[in-house]
Amino acid sequence: MITVLLVDDQRLVRAGLRMLIESIPDFRVVGEAANGIEAIRLNAEHSPDLILMDLRMPGLDGVAATERIVAARPAAKVLVLTTFDDDDHLFPALAAGATGYLVKDTAPADLLTAIRRTADGDLLFSPTLLRRLVTHAIATHPTPKPPARQLNLTPREQEVLTLVAQGLSNQEIATHLHLGLTTVKTHIANLMTKTASDNRVRLALHAHNTP
The missing domain is CATH 1.10.10.10 (Winged helix-like DNA-binding domain superfamily/Winged helix DNA-binding domain)
Structure with missing residues (x-):
């Protein structure tokens, strides 16, 4: 069983992600957070296998939340899912400890694959982002x-x-x-x-x- 924590400030986005993720028998959503502070609390409470993290949120943003989560639990795996694919968002997220980075127009099947791969220990990026990183x-x-x-x-x-x-x-x-x-x-x-x-x-x- 792969447990997932959803972090996104939009309720409809979280609902859609939960429905998609829980369509896979061995995936389970253990919590939903609307901001970074809630993400930190729920991470400490559930120790999920993977945290699906938005970046732009009110209060504490995804980059700061990722940094604090990874500092508290180094084994935490944070897969960023965001609208932004520019370097100003990509590199701070990676520096904070994110283990993967996807944009929100990713195909549902690719997202599910990314969740499994990241939980298994892969660093996950789209081919375009990987080429930019290299x-x-x-x-x-x-x-x-x-x-x-x-x-x-x-x-x-x-x-x-x-x-x-x-x-x-x-x-x-x-x-x-x-x-x-x-x-x-x-x-x-x-x-x-x-x-x-x-x-x-x-x-x-x-x-x-x-x-």
Whole structure:
């Protein structure tokens, strides 16, 4: 069972999200918050597997709430769901500790997939946002290209790494390469080890830095 806390100042949005999320048998909404203060309280009360967080709210906003929630419970997973996809909202949310960022025009099925992936430990971004993150990271923290022999990637690992950089999920990679999901997860784990990466954004950076 994946438990979810909804945080959005619009009641109709919360109602729609609850209906969508609870259409999945192993998803359960454990609380709803209309602002950051309520989110902090309900997080402490329920310790949900995932917090679906809006950013613009009265009182304490989503960025400040995320920062305080993650400080109090470092294992908390916050998936931002907002109208805004500009850098002025994206980067503060990530700096506060958000583990994913989606805009509200995301397809319902993609949102449900994102909830599951984030709860499972993925960093979740749309392909467009992931490319922006990688571009920003390269521009602000350029790193030299490591020799191919240093990483010692197999041809299949290189294929998987390229698809990670495009923002594909493990299941999408499996479908694209005609592999089993378990095999893809093994490749991802090996790539994490070889590149000393602790998340998919860092793996995406290596896709750009590897010859």
